[in-house]
Amino acid sequence: MKLFRGWQGANDMPQPVADPTSTPAGPDNGPVIVLVDGGAPDLESLEWAAAEAAARGSELRIVHAFRWPRTIDPFGNSTVDLGASEATEAALTAAVRRARRIAPSLRIRTRAFPGRQITALVAETRNTDRALVVIGHDRRSGRLERSLIRRLARRTTASVAAIGLSKKDAIGPSASRVVVEVDLNGGPPATLGFAFRAARRRGTGLTIVHTSTSADAEDAVQLWQMAYPEVDVRWRFAHGLVDSAVLAESAAAALTVIGPDHGLVRGSTSYNILRLARGPVVMVGTGSN
Numbered sequence: 001m002k003l004f005r006g007w008q009g010a011n012d013m014p015q016p017v018a019d020p021t022s023t024p025a026g027p028d029n030g031p032v033i034v035l036v037d038g039g040a041p042d043l044e045s046l047e048w049a050a051a052e053a054a055a056r057g058s059e060l061r062i063v064h065a066f067r068w069p070r071t072i073d074p075f076g077n078s079t080v081d082l083g084a085s086e087a088t089e090a091a092l093t094a095a096v097r098r099a100r101r102i103a104p105s106l107r108i109r110t111r112a113f114p115g116r117q118i119t120a121l122v123a124e125t126r127n128t129d130r131a132l133v134v135i136g137h138d139r140r141s142g143r144l145e146r147s148l149i150r151r152l153a154r155r156t157t158a159s160v161a162a163i164g165l166s167k168k169d170a171i172g173p174s175a176s177r178v179v180v181e182v183d184l185n186g187g188p189p190a191t192l193g194f195a196f197r198a199a200r201r202r203g204t205g206l207t208i209v210h211t212s213t214s215a216d217a218e219d220a221v222q223l224w225q226m227a228y229p230e231v232d233v234r235w236r237f238a239h240g241l242v243d244s245a246v247l248a249e250s251a252a253a254a255l256t257v258i259g260p261d262h263g264l265v266r267g268s269t270s271y272n273i274l275r276l277a278r279g280p281v282v283m284v285g286t287g288s289n
Contacts, residue, residue: 027130027193027197028056028058028130028132028194028197028198028201029056029057029058029130030058030128030129030130030131030132031053031058031059031060031061031128031131031132032049032052032053032056032058032059032060032061032131032132032134033049033061033063033121033124033125033131033132033133033134033158034046034049034050034060034061034062034063034133034134034135035063035064035065035117035120035121035133035134035135035136035148036062036063036064036091036092036095037064037065037066037091037117042095042136043098043136044136044137044163044164045134045135045136045137045161045163046062046095046098046099046134047098047099047102048134048161048163048280049099049134049161049163050098050099050102050103050106051102051103052132052134052161053103053106053107054102054103054106055201055202056201058107059107059108059109060099060106060107060108060109061108061109061110061111061124062092062095062096062099062108062109062110062111063110063111063113063120063121063124064088064091064092064095064110064111064112064113065113065114065115065116065117065119065120065121066085066087066088066112066113066114067114067115085112088112089112092110092112095110096108096110111124117148118148118151118152118155121133121148121152121156122152122155122156125152125156125157125158126156128158129287130158130159130287131156131158131159131285131287132158132159132160132161132282133152133156133158133159133160133161134160134161134163135148135149135160135161135162135163136162136163136164137162137163137164137280137281146264146271146274146275149162149264149274149283150264153260153261153264153283153285156285156287157285157286157287158285158287159194159282159283159284159285159287160282160283160285161280161281161282161283162274162280162281162283163280164277164278164279164280170251170252170278170279171251171252172248172249172250172251172252172253172278173207173236173248173249173251174207174234174236174249174250174251174252174253175251175252175253176204176252176253176254177199177204177205177206177207177234177253177254178195178198178199178202178204178205178206178207178253178254178255178256178257179195179206179207179209179246179249179250179253179255179256179257180192180195180206180207180208180209180256180257180258181208181209181210181238181242181245181246181258181259181269182208182209182210182217182220182221183210183211183217188259188260188284189220190259190260190284190286191257191258191259191260191284192220192221192224193224194257194282194284195255195257196224196225196227196228196231197228198254198255198257198282199228199231199254200228200230200231202254202255204232204254205231205232205233205234206231206232206233206234207234207235207236207249207253208221208233208234208235208236209236209238209242209245209246209249210235210236210237210238211237211238211242212237221233236249241269242269243269243272243273246258246269246273246277247272247273247276247277247278250273250277250278250279250281251278251279252278252279253279254279254280255279255280255281255282256273256277256279256280256281256282257281257282257284258270258273258274258281258282258283258284259283259284260283260284260285260286261283270283
């Protein structure tokens with residue numbers, strides 16, 4: 001697995017070749033918040049979140065939500081099993097250890113939250129600017145993940161990343177690049193800006209998918225390209241449905257970026273991309289301007 005150019009994978013574990021926490025602060029320097037519960041998709045999301053936080057020079061916040069299991073004490077009274085707290089602490093300790101393997105000097109904060117996952121994530125993003133919430137993308141049971149993203153979009157201004165990394169041998173027209181779709185006006189501006197900054201951090205190019213040529217879209221892209229001249233820009237015209245074009249470009253892409261979608265209705269462009277993209281996807285939040 002290769003998360004960033006210059007990060008080398010060994011046994012699917014990326015290793016930083018330099019101190020990534022020296023990255024200067026910028027528009028994307030809010031905390032990276034990752035939800036873990038010990039499942040297989042969490043390993044990919046945790047590693048991706050650690051690498052992203054290191055590249056941004058941000059704090060990594062690891063959140064574990066749990067429920068107190070009920071049990072019966074020796075006197076026949078209903079009580080809670082305190083072993084759940086011990087299991088949670090063990091899960092968080094293991095998560096921190098794994099994140100340190102990605103970036104040893106990363107700033108990390110953990111939180112054990114007795115309650116629902118959505119409540120824990122909303123609480124963690126409260127009073128926090130430009131946060132990025134990272135959720136593991138389990139394609140076998142993606143309904144829960146999309147439900148979390150939908151509720152986060154309604155209750156927070158944070159950006160949300162669904163992480164399902166491409167296979168090592170995956171190929172595609174925008175392999176190792178960042179992919180973003182723009183409308184006729186070249187927006188939303190926050191989405192395009194997020195995509196340019198993500199491409200610059202990764203040292204890669206940006207593929208812009210559009211449905212029709214417009215002067216406004218070209219002008220919007222040109223403004224961002226003046227700010228980030230090192231980013232190679234490639235245009236791709238969508239013949240037909242835009243989500244199909246974005247999905248075609250997402251194969252082996254470093255990242256696919258989509259704009260805010262509070263409804264995330266089944267069959268919508270954002271819904272289809274989040275469900276079917278073959279790589280990590282970020283839905284940019286309204287607080288990322």
